[in-house]
Amino acid sequence: MGKLKTARHRGAAAVLLLPALIGTAGCAAGDRPDAGEAVYGQPLAEQFQAATDATRDAGTAAFLSTLTYGAAGGDAVHRAKGRQDHGKGTSLAELGFSAHRNFPRETLEFLQASAPKGGQAVATAGDDVYVRHGDSAWLKYTPEAVNELGEATGVIAAHAAGDVAPYSGTLADLVPRVIPREKPERRADGSRVYRVTVLPEVAADVLPRDLRNLQGDWGTDPVQLTVRLDAEGRLASAAADLGPVLARLHERGALVDVKRLRAAYELSDFGEPVKGKGPDSSGEPVVDARTTLAPVATLKKGRCATTSDTGLGSAVVVRPVDCAGRHELRVLAQVKVDRTFPGKQEDRSAEGYGRTQCERASVTAPEDWRRGGRYAEGFGFVGASSLELSAGGGVTETTVTGAYTCYLRTP
Incomplete structure (x- = not known):
């Protein structure tokens, strides 16, 4: 199951420095353009795409993605935490699930089905996704394995590296699909906060597969999405109130005890070395899902x-x-x-x-x-x-x- 890749080409230009100008050509610090000019200097409608490019150009980043289910008895949270390397198209994350002791039991059992006890590690390398539970060997899902084993593998294939990030299935995937219409709020640290809306069928892409695949129309009620770009124009965080999506799930008899549904995504440590070794570099055993x-x-x-x-x-x-x-x-x-x-x-x-x-x-x-x-x-x-x-x-x-x-x- 291949992925459509977007190629970006940058032209190269030759610059001739004349000897007489070398001593005076350097700009004073005050004359340098703002670090985020490559993003904020673009027309408003193009800034999210430019921010996606700037985030990729940073090379590496740590990320935290959460999906929070709020109920009367407390919250339950699906969580993915790790690091990704845009240059190599790789990521390494730990997936986990936690719930308040008073969270509704029947809904808890449903949500736990896709979250094995003790959590699991997920790594991506291009179109390949690796999974490890506990001390087991890495299990490698190639596109060929996904095609042969069928639709049930979609829960894993959804995390394969995409055009936006090496770890897919988060709010980051939604950002370049949205066009901001109103100028963002500028914070004291130079970051910008945008408040936009997305269609519920687009926002539903961050749901677990068993919820996302429920039959029915997602409707047209807009989902509120808040996006923050840092001073350099890179994606720093995104948060979505998935209330309209939850309303449709309720109509289908799903998550009836859940009163609030929110997704969040955060990036940090841009350009820092990736800690932890993935399956291709750790020397640990790897088995092919196709034959296992x-x-x-x-x-x-x-x-x-x-x-x-x-x-x-x-x-x-x-x-x-x-x-x-x-x-x-x-x-x-x-x-x-x-x-x-x-x-x-x-x-x-x-x-x-x-x-x-x-x-x-x-x-x-x-x-x-x-x-x-x-x-x-x-x-x-x-x-x-x-x-x-x-x-x-x-x-x-x-x-x-x-x-x-x-x-x-x-x-």
């Missing part, structure tokens, strides 16, 4: 797999392992659903019928699979379904189809 992982739908009955060290936060793509070792699931069955009903019944779903078949598979599972309470968490299932309406001869029918993997879960 497999869609769970391809595993036969009885096979075991892990999900905690894939970086995907789901059981759609897993790492097959020996059942004698640590694992999170054991495949019970692969089942299919194909049911047709009279009339137009758009509320029908194959999921309920898939669940019933998985319940039967769980009841008839071999006794030794359950011995010792190893699979005390019961069964789970994952898959996809579709609905099709057909009409002919004055008769309308609704057909639901689906394919599901049933599995036993370990505590």
Whole structure:
């Protein structure tokens, strides 16, 4: 899955210094143009693009990206903290999740699905993304691996280096897509603060994949975005109130206990050396996701797999392992659903019928699979379904189809 790259070309000019002028050609400090002139000297509509260029030209920077879910009982936060190198097109970050002890439990479990316990490290190098959970080896997702393993890998592929930054999926990606219309507020330190708006469908790009992919229209209510550029015109921070996005999520039955949704992004330490070694320079083992992982739908009955060290936060793509070792699931069955009903019944779903078949598979599972309470968490299932309406001869029918993997879960 390649990325469109934007090439920037700078012309070169030859300058002849005449001997008689060499001694007087240097400018006094007061005559030097402002450090941010390359950005603030541009027309207002072009300043965000110029700021993106200035940020890249700084070479390296530390970054902190957060997505905060506010509820009556407290906040929960998805966090990515690390460093990036624009010159090399690389980044190295630690991902984590934290929540107040009174944060709503059901919503907490949903948000934790994409945040493995103990956090995980993510590194990018061009189009390749590396993931490591705990002390595991780096797992490398190439574009070829992403294409073969399918849509579930989108949660990882979203962080691959882009045209804006070596670590993607943050508010930084939105800035050059916005055109400021009003002059910014100038602060005493020379920085500028812009207040702009973006469409909710654009702002939704910073959401986790499972939320971003919910079906439906994001509407047209503007999302408020505050952007601060430093004195040199580089992106220093961005913050967005995602209230309009949250309202649409509520309409779809998601995050109903969340009352506030905010995203933030900060950059610092421009030009400082990148600390910490990525997978290509650390000498630590690296394995290819293309040959290590497999869609769970391809595993036969009885096979075991892990999900905690894939970086995907789901059981759609897993790492097959020996059942004698640590694992999170054991495949019970692969089942299919194909049911047709009279009339137009758009509320029908194959999921309920898939669940019933998985319940039967769980009841008839071999006794030794359950011995010792190893699979005390019961069964789970994952898959996809579709609905099709057909009409002919004055008769309308609704057909639901689906394919599901049933599995036993370990505590």
